[in-house]
Amino acid sequence: MQQDRCCSPRIRFKMLHRKTYHVKDLQAEIEAHTDIFHSLDESGQKILKSLEGSEDAALLQRRLDNMNFRWNELRKKSLNIRSHLEATSDQWKRFHLSLQELLAWIHLKNDELTRQMPVGGDVPTVQKQNDTHRAFKRELKGKEPVIMSALETVQMFLADQPLEGLDKLYQEHRELPPEEQPQNIARMLRKQVDDVKTEWEKVNVRSVDWQKKLDVTLERLMELQEAMDELDLKLRQAEAIKGSWQPVGDLLIDSLQDHIEKVKAFRAEIAPFKENVTHMNDLASQFPSNDIHLSPYNLNRLDDLNTRWKLLQV
Template sequence: MNLCWNEIKKKSHNLRARLEAFSDHSGKLQLPLQEIIDWLSQKDEELSAQLPLQGDVALVQQEKETHAAFMEEVKSKGPYIYSVLESAQAFLSQHPFEELEESHSESKDTSPRQRIQNLSRFVWKQATVASELWEKLTARCVDQHRHIEHTLEHLLEIQGAMEELSSTLTQAEGVRATWEPIGDLFIDSLPEHIQAIKVCRDPSLTET
């Protein structure tokens, strides 16, 4: 009887030790995964705050430089994120979990096996969210970079057209400045026009 009881206690102790080791391992993944999720969510909000683009060429050029620095920051975080996600994938391949039916998932079973399943499931959920946020952020970064490039190119075309128009107007103003005022021409020639009219009315005036 004592031998049987000791065997049960030994198995229970081994199972508890295994669960503690498993919990410690999963805990080392849960914390960095949550930090990644929080960081990616924050960067997604910062990226949204960069829109809409406003201002002239200088301001959009400044926004382009700001976004380039933002993309570099995101890119530098990539190796760490991939490392954590790969560790999570390796962990889940060693400790797969079974999809439970709804009735079972709502049960209050806290057996060691169920606790291990729950921890694996939680790590999987975190890794899935982190992976989706990473893909979303990197895709948005590329799209926004293209949008800024297109906007800047369009503004430069408009600026070039305006500068060309301004140059044309300046040249036109210069040409117009060389013209004699129409009013002055009319006033100076007014006596001649009056005399011509008088001659037309009375041809004898040409004899005087």
């Protein structure tokens, strides 16, 4: 439960605001002691004048100089830390929002890629899917420099470890619960960077795999279409020859033998068609095993060609 709180973006924002508040509070405390400091300094200067020339005067002067030096260093340190913290807070917010937006965009692209599936069952459908996915890949390619630049910028920010200096300050004043320790900001940003990297790689791998499947399926569908077109042409030619025959009842007895010879020759001519039919059906049978469903058009055409082949042999 504690770990979840440490990883909450809302906690990170609260943490930065709270640290800014603590530094402002420290500055206010310093300012509240300004009058005391000036009063001590003035009193010291008066005493110094009364002790002029003595050893005590030299000792007092060193103490006053040391007090002034430490006071100025404390104010300078407080102002520097406040300025640095406010700048870091703004940077962290920008990085956080930028990475969140990139992650959301990648998730949208992932969903969009899912909607492109499954692969179609005929050449026109797969060609359309191919065009859609090529446009999708162009979007990924165009976004890549933006994502890489954002990741590189955040990693450089993390490498600088800008919040380390705050740890020493707060160790001197108060203990913070784990969810408010400065190093957790860097941990949260690193997690966001890892998430963006992981999701970006995932969507690119899915895109490559999808393109491969489209390419392979399109090639197989075109091969099937070519086989069906070839068989269809041969069947049409054979059907035209068979359609030119006279009905048996109209044949003269003297011509029967000639017609019998023609039928025998016809059967010999169409016998090789069986190889075309077998090749076509073998190609069609590969699609279901690869989780690809042929379109109704292709299924109807397969059924029509097989039926015509059977009728041709009757």
